[in-house]
Amino acid sequence: MGQQTLPGFRDFYPEEMAARRHLDAAWHAAAAAAGFREIDGPVLESLELFTKKSGDEIVGQLYSFEDKGRRPVALRPEMTPTLARMVAARAGALPKPVKWYSVQRFFRYERPQRGRFREFFQWNVDVVGAPEPAADVDAIAVAVDGLRRLGLGPQDLAVRINDRRFVHELLRGIDVGPEQEAQVLGLIDKLGRDPKAPERLAELLGDRRAGELSGWCENLPLDRAPALGELLEIADESGLRGYLEPDFRIVRGLAYYTGPVWEIFARGASLRSIAGGGRYDGLIATLGGPDLPALGFGMGDAVLTELLAERGLLPDGAPVLDAYVIPVAPEMLASARDVARRLREGGARVDLPYGPVKPRRGLKDANRAGARHAVLVGPDEWADRSVRIRDLTSGSERLVGVDELGASDVLAS
């Protein structure tokens, strides 16, 4: 075997590209339908932009290097820092709320595994300048709508949601101090997956407090979380009934989340989460911008593609043509090219062979190219300024005049 892709990088053959475009289309449509506008930024950024948000530890997970001007740079691992900069630069001029989205390529230097690559595509949707819980619901609804457009409904998906403020409050109630909090949050996050997590929580907090905590995981005391209750009510009004499941185990990795946090999972599948998001009110200020409330989510292509493939919801990626033009005799090649041009100018997707072919072969190639119609250009018909259009599904043929070929409905049948 010769050269292959770097580990965690993928070639997209037409079939895979069709699948990717399928996701893209749903993502763009869902974001646009809710009034989000598309943005983008550079793939390469200064390393500092990322370390400022996440600390120096993440350098190990970045594609970073020095450029020829000796600047430390990195391929972007996420969109949020870029978004924050863009907002900060024009914060005064932007009407609030700012509703932006992007569908872009990201890079993380991690060991590739199921549902995780080093180069991946991610849909990011963010709202800046809106403190209301309706904004959180807006983002969740867009994520759910994107997935709905891909054929996934409430029977397939669960949006598990929690609220960081609520978690802080409960932890404070059992005397978990700030110095312990990060560690405890990490263990809570693991409760669903790691069988050793309850044990370690008990070691850290003692049986009584650990027991109380796991009780919240069994049954989240919503009466003590008014903000989350309000959000759930708005979600109901927004058509998200059946999706949202309050879950104390959803806390999400890093420190900067300040309010609702949520992740979307596939029901009955052992996949990692499809999407995750939350409110990060302090982050834009941390990154040097104005103090604006913000929230958003990211949804990657890797896990989602895996899920859609499992459920048979991906397009097969077979080629599609409206017509394949066949010169019935070698001297008809020039005429065939003229016919193809007329059809293409009429808006049809049309292909034809580069040289003479036997009709038998032409029909075979038409099928293989996914053509709905074969257009046979033969000397007898051409003498009458017409061609034979054959419907490849039904096998029926009809004669069509050359001058009609540019009409948009000529291949309609």
Next chain:
RNA sequence: GUGGGUGUAGCUCAGUUGGUUAGAGCGCCGGAUUGUGGUUCCGGAAGUCGGGGGUUCAAAUCCCCUCACUCACCCCA
């Protein structure tokens, strides 16, 4: 970074206790008398058996090393 699994044709795989020239299906290319396809039939190309070393009269097969891929852990912005 740690641990497990797998490497044979473009793809999915078979290959017996080590034994002649390593196979199948799909795909690809060509063909089955004149201007009509999908099915079928015939033919063909295609493999340093991941790489290196060792044991043996003989290695795809046994042993060692190495590389790649993959799954999980760590991490998940």
